[in-house]
Amino acid sequence: MSFDLYVHCFERGEFSGTKRDRVRDVFGAELSESEPDLWQLYYDDTNSCDLFLTNHGSGQNMIRGFSV
Numbered sequence: 001m002s003f004d005l006y007v008h009c010f011e012r013g014e015f016s017g018t019k020r021d022r023v024r025d026v027f028g029a030e031l032s033e034s035e036p037d038l039w040q041l042y043y044d045d046t047n048s049c050d051l052f053l054t055n056h057g058s059g060q061n062m063i064r065g066f067s068v
Contacts, residue, residue, distance in 0.1 A: 008054075008065035017056035017064050027051075 009016040024031060024039075031051075033039050039051040049068050056062035 005068040006065065007067070009063075015064055017058065017062040020053070020061050020063055023051075023053075023063065023066065 009018050030041050037053045042048040051066050053066045054064045056064045
């Protein structure tokens with residue numbers, strides 16, 4: 001079974017962002033960065049997923065959100 005999860009950052013009703021490092025730290029050692037905006041989580045042969053990041057556009061190592 002699978003499902004999609006979308007996480008977007010908002011502040012006072014407007015798009016906001018969070019640092020890539022904060023998201024990376026949440027997922028821990030199981031996370032690998034195959035591309036700048038595509039990360040992968042691998043727990044075992046049957047439990048893995050991809051994270052697709054949405055850049056913030058500020059050029060400050062920020063993202064607006066991600067999907068899993």
